[in-house]
Amino acid sequence: MNALLAMTVDPWIAALALLTVAVTVAMGFWSAGKSKSAGDFFVAGRSVSVGWNASAISGEYLSAASFMGVAGMVMLNGYDALWYPVCYACGYLFLLLFIAGPLRRFGAYTIPDFAEGRYDSPLFRKIAVCFVLFIGFFYTMPQMKGAGTTLAYIFPGLPYWAGVVVVGAVITLNVSLGGMKGITLVQAFQYWLKMFAIAVPIFVLAAVVGHYHEHLGANRTAQEAGRAIPVEVARSGLPAKAPTDEQWIAPFGSLTTKAVDNALKSAPSPEVKSELEAARRPYSLLYTYSLIIALVCGTAGLPHILVRFYTNPDGVAAKRTTMWVMILIGVFYVFPPVYGVLGRSLTPELYDAVGAKGTDKVVLELPTLLAGKDHPLLGSILSGITCAGAFAAFMSTFSGLLVSMTGALAHDIYGRILRPQSTPEQRLKAFKWSSVIVGALAVALGTQVEKPNINFLVGQAFAIAAASYFPLLFMSVWWRGMTMKGAAAGMLGGGLAALAAITLTTLSDVYSVKSLADFWVAHPLLRILCEQPAIWAVPLSIGLMIVVSKATSADVPADVRMKMLVLHAPEALGLKQEYIKEHEGLGH
Amino acid sequence: MGYPTPMKEPPTDPIHSDAFLTKLMRDQLKLSITCTLCFAVALIALPLLNYWQPELMARRIGGFTLTWLILGVLFFPFVWVISYVFIRRSIALEKAEAEAAKDGSRS
Numbered sequence: 001m002n003a004l005l006a007m008t009v010d011p012w013i014a015a016l017a018l019l020t021v022a023v024t025v026a027m028g029f030w031s032a033g034k035s036k037s038a039g040d041f042f043v044a045g046r047s048v049s050v051g052w053n054a055s056a057i058s059g060e061y062l063s064a065a066s067f068m069g070v071a072g073m074v075m076l077n078g079y080d081a082l083w084y085p086v087c088y089a090c091g092y093l094f095l096l097l098f099i100a101g102p103l104r105r106f107g108a109y110t111i112p113d114f115a116e117g118r119y120d121s122p123l124f125r126k127i128a129v130c131f132v133l134f135i136g137f138f139y140t141m142p143q144m145k146g147a148g149t150t151l152a153y154i155f156p157g158l159p160y161w162a163g164v165v166v167v168g169a170v171i172t173l174n175v176s177l178g179g180m181k182g183i184t185l186v187q188a189f190q191y192w193l194k195m196f197a198i199a200v201p202i203f204v205l206a207a208v209v210g211h212y213h214e215h216l217g218a219n220r221t222a223q224e225a226g227r228a229i230p231v232e233v234a235r236s237g238l239p240a241k242a243p244t245d246e247q248w249i250a251p252f253g254s255l256t257t258k259a260v261d262n263a264l265k266s267a268p269s270p271e272v273k274s275e276l277e278a279a280r281r282p283y284s285l286l287y288t289y290s291l292i293i294a295l296v297c298g299t300a301g302l303p304h305i306l307v308r309f310y311t312n313p314d315g316v317a318a319k320r321t322t323m324w325v326m327i328l329i330g331v332f333y334v335f336p337p338v339y340g341v342l343g344r345s346l347t348p349e350l351y352d353a354v355g356a357k358g359t360d361k362v363v364l365e366l367p368t369l370l371a372g373k374d375h376p377l378l379g380s381i382l383s384g385i386t387c388a389g390a391f392a393a394f395m396s397t398f399s400g401l402l403v404s405m406t407g408a409l410a411h412d413i414y415g416r417i418l419r420p421q422s423t424p425e426q427r428l429k430a431f432k433w434s435s436v437i438v439g440a441l442a443v444a445l446g447t448q449v450e451k452p453n454i455n456f457l458v459g460q461a462f463a464i465a466a467a468s469y470f471p472l473l474f475m476s477v478w479w480r481g482m483t484m485k486g487a488a489a490g491m492l493g494g495g496l497a498a499l500a501a502i503t504l505t506t507l508s509d510v511y512s513v514k515s516l517a518d519f520w521v522a523h524p525l526l527r528i529l530c531e532q533p534a535i536w537a538v539p540l541s542i543g544l545m546i547v548v549s550k551a552t553s554a555d556v557p558a559d560v561r562m563k564m565l566v567l568h569a570p571e572a573l574g575l576k577q578e579y580i581k582e583h584e585g586l587g588h
Numbered sequence: 589m590g591y592p593t594p595m596k597e598p599p600t601d602p603i604h605s606d607a608f609l610t611k612l613m614r615d616q617l618k619l620s621i622t623c624t625l626c627f628a629v630a631l632i633a634l635p636l637l638n639y640w641q642p643e644l645m646a647r648r649i650g651g652f653t654l655t656w657l658i659l660g661v662l663f664f665p666f667v668w669v670i671s672y673v674f675i676r677r678s679i680a681l682e683k684a685e686a687e688a689a690k691d692g693s694r695s
Contacts, residue, residue, distance in 0.1 A: 082659045089667050090627055097620040097674060213651025221646040221653060250646060251638035251655060281639065288635045296631070315682065319675045326671045330664035337660050478617065561609055568612045570686040573603060 010368075012377075013154055016384030020193065020391045025174050027186045028399075050317060052188050054324035059191035061092070061329055063397035064146025066336065067194060067390055069454030072360035074340025075350065076453065077255035078219075078248035080288070081340070084455055085333035087292055091299020092329065096322050099300060102477045102567040104318055110404070111469060112412060118476050119484035120557055122416075127488055129412040131468060131495060133438075136405040137445060138461035139302070142454045143401070144168060144446020145360070146394040149454075152357070153364045154387055164446040171395055172439025175402045176432045187400070190392040191328065197389025198335040201367045201382040205342065208373055209233070212338045215345045219245040235345040242351040248344070252284035256291075259283065259524035259531070266521055276524070286535065287528050291459065294534035298462025301469030315571050339363050360454050364390060402438055409434040451510055459532075460502045467537035468495025475545050477567055480560050486549025494541020501530035501537070603689050615681060623674045627667060634658065 066088065073081035108114035111132060116125035144164045151163025206212065210233035218231045225246060247253045254261070260280045267273040343350065343362035346369055350359045363386050370379030410431040415422060422430070449457060472491045475482050505527065508516035520527040529536060549556075557563060562575075569575045602608055638645050638655055645655035652661070 079653075079656060079659070082656070086659055086663045087631075089664060090631065093627060093667055093671055094624070096671060097623055101616075101678070211651075216653075216656065217648070217651035223643055223646050249653060249656070250642065251635070285635055285639050289632075292631055292635075316679055319679060323668075323671055323675050326668055330668060333664060334661060478613070561606060562604070564613070565604065565609055568609065568616060569603070569689070570682040572682075572686040573689055575603070 009155055010380050010383065012380035013384040013387050016381075017150070017154055017387040017391050020388040021170065021395070024186055024190065024392070024395055025170075027189060028174055050321050050324060053317075053321045054328055055188035055191045056185070057187075057321065057325045058328040058332070059187035059189070059194070059392075059396050060400045061088075061325070062191065062194055062332055062393060063458070064143050064390065064394040065454050065458040066329075066332070067198065067393035068146050068149065068360050068363050069142065069458060070333070070336035071339035071343065071363045072358070073255075073453055073455040074337045075343040075359040075362050076243075076340075078243060078253050078344075079251050080253050080255040081455070082337060083288065083291055084295065084459070085336065087295030088299055089326065089330050089333060091296045092322075092326060094296050095300040096319075096326075099473050099477060100318070100322065101315065103473070104315060105569070105571055106563075106567050110408075111473070112408065114473070114476070115487070118557075118563060119487060121484045124484050124488055125412065126417060127492070128472075129408045131491065132408045133405055135302075135461060135465050135469070136401050136408075136438075137442065138464060139458070140398060140401050140405075140442040141445050141449045142457035142461070143394040143398040144442060145449050145452075145454050145457060146390060147398075148446065148450065149360050150364065150387060150390045150394070153361050160450045161447040165443055167394070168398075168439055168443035168446060171398050171402065172435055172443075175399055175406065175439070176435040187396055190396040193392045194389045195328075195332055197385045197392070198332060198339075198363070201386050202335055202338050202342075204378065204382060205366060205370065206338075208370060208375070209342065209346060212341060215341045216249070218345060219249040221249055222246040233345060236348050238344075238348045239352050242344070242348055252281055252288070256284035256287040259287075259520065259527040262527075263521050263524040279525070283525060283528055286525075287532055290528070290532035290535035293538055294459060294463040294466045294532060297466035297470040297534065297538055298464075301465035301473065302462070336363070339366055342366055354451060358453075398442070402435060402442070405438045406431060406435040409438060449510070452506075460506075463502060463532065463534045463537070464495055464498045466534045467498040467541050468492070471538060471541040471545055475542065479549075480564055481549055481553060481556060482545060483549045483552045483555040485552045485555060486545045486547075489548040490541040490543075490545030493544045494537050497540060498533040498537040501533040505531045608689065612685060615685070616678075619674065619677055619681060623670050626670050630663070630666065 066085070070081065070085050073084060103114060106114065106117065108117050112125045112128040115128035116122060144167075147167035148160040148163040151166060152158050152160050155163075214232040215235075217229075218233055218235050220227075220229065242248075243254045257280055260276055260283055264273060264276050267276055339362050340359075343359065343366055347362060347365050350357070350362055350365065364383060367382035367386055368379045370376075370382065373379075410427060410433075414430040414434065415427050419426065419430075468491045471494060472487055475490070476487060504516060505520075507513045508520060566575050634655065645653065647654045649657055
C-alpha cells in the first residue's frame, strides 16, 4: 500500500483522463452552439437513429456505481454484489413494462409534470419537486465519491475532498455555462467510451494474467474446502480483512450476514449465540429480497431516467430504443464483476484500505499490474483508459442530475413558487445560480461520503426512490381511484420512512454513533430492516395510497377516465391532442 | 406542460367509453404482468434455490459455480428475451387496439 501511495503521477493516466474531460466539455459546448438541431434532437429525436438514442440513454444510465462501484463491491462482497447489476437491468425492464409507455403517451416528461397533470394539483407538483431535489442529492453522493476516488488515484497524495471539489466545480461550471444543453450527443459518446474503457483493458489483462473463470475457479466453495483442486492462476495471499473463499463465492456472504455476524461477536450467552446462528441464513434471505425490491423498484422510480424515454419520435421507436438500451447496458454489466474477481486474486491489498483507497478503485488499479509483467507502457495506457471511463461515468450522470435538479430549482421553485412574475432573463440568471447552488451542495455532501462504498450509497438512493416514486407512478398509472391526497400520503410516508431508517444506519456506520451501533448489535433483524427498508417501505407506501385514496374518494379528479384513456389508449387515436385542445379550451 | 383546471367528462362514443378503457387497461396489464412473472419468478426462485439447494447451486461449470453463471452472465440475455417478446407483443396489441377502436367508431 505504501508503494502505491508513493507512486508519482503517471503521464498516460493523467493525459487520457484530462482528454476525456476536455472532449466532454468541448462536445457539450459544440452541441449547445448548434442548439437548434440539438434541441430538435432532444425534444423530438426525428433526425436521430434508434442506435444513437439508445447509446445516449445507456450513457446516462451507467454511472460511477456501474463503472467502479459494481467491481468494487463484487471484490469486497463476492456473489451477493452480483444482484446490483442484475437488478439495475431488471429495473429498467420493469420501467418498460409498467410505466414508460403510459407516461410517454401522457406527455409528462418529469415526475412533477406527471404529478400535476394526473391530479390537477399545482401543490402536488411542488411536493414532487422537493422530492426530485432530495433523491437527486442522494444520487449525486456516489458520483462524487467516484470523482474523489479517481482523482486521488490519478494524483497520489491528493486528498479525497480535493478531488470532489475539483470535479464538482468543473462539471458545475460546464452546466452553468450551458455546456450540457446538447447533452444527448455527449451521453451517446460517453456510453461507447465507457464500454470501450471497461471491455478492452479486461480482455488484455485476462490474456496476460488469466481468464474470468480461472480466477473464479481459484476460490473454493464450502463443498470443495479441503479437497486438492488444481489452481490454474497465480493468486496473491489474502489479508485478514478479506472474506474467506467460501463466504465470498457463495450466496449469503458478508454483505447480507454482517448484522448477524456483528451480533454474534458480542452474544451474551451460548443460547443467544445458537439462536443467532439459526437466524443467520433466514435473515440473509430477507436482506437479499429487500435489496432486490429496492434495486428493481428504485430503478423504475429514478427521476432522471424517465426523461430519457421521450427522445424518440413515436411510441414504436421508443420501444425499439428501449430494447437496444437493454442490450447495451446488459453487455456492459457483464464486465465490472470480472474486475472484482480478478482484483480479489491480484490486488488483495485493497481489502486493507478504506475510503478512496479501497476496493472501489479496483477498476483503475488492475491494469497497472501489467507494468509488473514487463508491459509498463501497456499498463499505463490501459489504466489511463479505465480512468477515462470513470470520468465519463461520473461526469455523464452528475451532469444529467445537475441539469434536472437545476431545472427543478430554477423552473419550479424560483419560476413558479418564489417569483412567478419573473422575466425570461431573470429565469436564465436563476438557472445559472441554481446550478452553482446545487453543485456546491452536491460537492459538500460528496466530501462526507469517503467511507461508504459507491454501490452502497446508490442502493440507499434506490431504496428511497423505490418507496416514494415507484408507488406514485405505478399506482397513478394503473388505478383510477387514486387521489392527490392518497398519492402524496403514500409518497411522503414511504419515502420519509425509508429515509429515516437509512439515516439511522448511516449515523452508526459513517459517524460512529456508539449507542446506535450497540442497538444494532442487540437487534440484528431491525438493523437489516433499516439498512434495506424496501421490503416494508414499498408496501407501506402502496398501503397508504390505497387507504387515504379510499378515505378521500370524493377527490378523484372529475376527468379521470379521460386521463386514463390518454395514459393507455394507442397514440394513433390522437386522444392526447384532443385532451390538450379541450384543456386549452377550458383554460381560456 | 400544465393542467390547471379539472375538465368536463369526455363524450360517450365507443373510444371514450368506460368499456373501452377497461378493456385497454386489462389487456395491457395482462401482457405486462405475464412478462413480469417471467423475470419475477427467476428473481424470487434464485435466492430460494441458493437457500434450499446450496450444493446444486455451487456445482462448477467451466470454473463458474452454477449460481454465479446464472446471475453474473445468463440473466442478461434472459432479460433481453423478455423485453423482445414484450416489445413485439405490445406493438401488436397497440395496433390491434387502434384498429378495433376505429372500427367501433365507424359502426
